[in-house]
Amino acid sequence: MGFTTGLLGGITLTTSLLYISLRLHTDNRAHQSALLRQQSTLLKNIVAPPPPTPAPLPREVRAGVLESAKDRWNAELERNVRSVQNVDWEEWGRWAEDGVSRMWRRALAKSQEAVDRAAGKA
Numbered sequence: 001m002g003f004t005t006g007l008l009g010g011i012t013l014t015t016s017l018l019y020i021s022l023r024l025h026t027d028n029r030a031h032q033s034a035l036l037r038q039q040s041t042l043l044k045n046i047v048a049p050p051p052p053t054p055a056p057l058p059r060e061v062r063a064g065v066l067e068s069a070k071d072r073w074n075a076e077l078e079r080n081v082r083s084v085q086n087v088d089w090e091e092w093g094r095w096a097e098d099g100v101s102r103m104w105r106r107a108l109a110k111s112q113e114a115v116d117r118a119a120g121k122a
Helices: 003-047 065-085 089-121
Strands: none
Touching: none
């Protein structure tokens, strides 16, 4: 191993270990912070419970244009999925096979006619 590759390998290893240890330390600190915040909230609620929340307003919020467009899109998508699920794939396969065989017979018949015409002219 040369000087450059050894140096770069050492730098890579050192920075990787440093990054992993700092990331682990940061995650542990964030978890500890969340636990302390939760414990603090629990203790505050034991001493002085939070005030009751106000009653919900007796009105209905109408859906916006975007929400109604999403609902229409989802309904159409559900309808299309149900129609695909209800397809008789065996029947569809037979229909496709019949169509392909009809096209193949026509192509062969036309080529046979062309061969017969060419043979008649010769």
